[in-house]
Amino acid sequence: MYSCSDLKKGLKLLIDEEPHVIVQYDFTKPGKGQALYKCKLRNMITGALFDRTYRSGESFAPASLEERDMQYLYQDDSGYIFMDKKTYEQIILTEETLGDDKYFLVDNMDVEILMYGERAIGISLPIFVNLRVTQSDPWVKGDTAAGNNKPATVETGYTLQVPSFVEEGTLIQIDTRTRNYVTRVKE
Amino acid sequence: MAEPNWQLAYKQETLKKRARFIQQIRAFFIEEDFLEIETPYRIPANAPELHIDAIPSTDWFLQTSPELCMKRLLAAGYDKLFQVCHCWRAGERGTTHLPEYSMLEWYRSDCDYHQLMLDCEAMLLHLNSGQQLNKQGQSIDLSPPWPRMTITEAFSQFSSIPLEIALATDKFDPIIALEIEPNLPTDRPIFLTEYPVEHASLARKKTSDHKVAERFELYIGGLELANGFSELTDPVEQRQRFTREESQRRKQGKPPYPSPEPFLKELTSLSPAAGIALGVDRLIMLLCDKTRIDEVVAFTPEQL
DSSP states (O other): OEEGGGOOTTOEEEETTEEEEEEEEEEEOOTTOOOEEEEEEEETTTOOEEEEEEETTOEEEEOOOEEEEEEEEEEETTEEEEEETTTOOEEEEOHHHHGGGGGGOOTTOEEEEEEETTEEEEEEOOSEEEEEEEEEOOOOTTOOOTTOEEEEEETTSOEEEEETTOOTTOEEEEETTTTEEEEEOOO | OOOOOHHHHTTHHHHHHHHHHHHHHHHHHHHTTOEEOOOOSEESOOOOOTTOOOOEETTEEEOSOSHHHHHHHHHTTOOEEEEEEEEEOTTOOBTTBOSEEEEEEEEEESOOHHHHHHHHHHHHHHHSSSSEEEETTEEEEOOSSOOEEEHHHHHHHHOSSOHHHHHHTTOHHHHIIIIIGGGSOSSSOEEEEEEEGGGOTTBOEETTEEEEEEEEEEEETTEEEEEEEEBOOOHHHHHHHHHHHHHHHHHTTOOOOOOOHHHHHHGGGOOSEEEEEEEHHHHHHHHTTOSSGGGGSSOOGGGO
16 A cells, blocks of 8 residues: 555556556645645546545555556557567557657657556656757857756657757757756767 | 766756845844854754654654754843754655755744734845745735735635634645635735644734634745744643644654653743744745745755
């Protein structure tokens, strides 16, 4: 069982017998009062999103999901296509099922597909993903401060803050847990 | 050479501002004739409070607030004190919470909580040149006096259930967090005042209404910044309240805390006084217009 202190983004829980994933999480505490754990949950079967606030003392059953090693192939009108590398079986995940994870898929990437019985209900991303910057304002000459940042959009459409010296066309590493820039990748 | 750690590097401008603001906070209190004090971070006992968990440090604890030592100094005859220090509270981590964070506390003898609200107004105006503060595009008017609203008024205006029911059914905190805080005005700072006495473990009861304590919380731009109150100076009542908090802690299966005996003993010598604790990191968030506490500290626990 999980307690409130285990709650975090990405944790998978069984609620009303169905698997749910925490897509947003925050801890809050009014004045000297009781701790509250604010969660936005996604039902991994129906895709329904809803908010729920828990109070300390509550406990949660983990959603035990099987993981299958697969490879991401490509995206088409039907959704995102993955293939089992041993059996060559292909499955399709929709944009709703993937949520923001869709921004971190690179063709031919190995991922783990989360299975609820026979059903694929999500993916487990590698911790670090390399993506190419496709749009960012040019570096301003003279801007040499080490900490200066600017927004950049990568090939999958995801936008994040990067150091000002990162230019269009640069391959960058992103931490998929925090979704933050880590470093430039040497090619 | 590897690229520098950008998750540390990008905070540099904010941390420069932070350092300047903390210097200005010190300058403000020194100018007001307060004595800056340092008290030990590692102590044998904190004030037992139901919802605050201390982090053990061998057989003692890291402080959850410097208040007990500060009040012992007040009781010993020091009249105006302030401290900027680190405090630790187990399990508190969120957008505006860190388990180790910076606290500003100040104490005055011979006054009550009203004076502390005036101090808050004066300090903010000292730190922010001009009477406007900008928070994510929303302008906050800092011109004093800031509105004061009692908890009773806040419940009748924003809560889905009456205050008495919330207290009786253990819903006071969720109502404050989920119904009142999100509806407080964001264009003006606001003081919520006169807390129910059971939600003010170390505060003095109001003489005109024994159900409430002379306690307030300061909110600016929806962010809870400070908690201040007139000090309870009755050692018998203080011991009873600690005992009640401690027995509630045990009922919830929490580890027992030792009683802060020297504090209770010396409380007898404390004349009327008031004290306040203000979250420095949150104040910096506000002054630098940042939305996450992570952006105003050099390291978060996850980065260590």
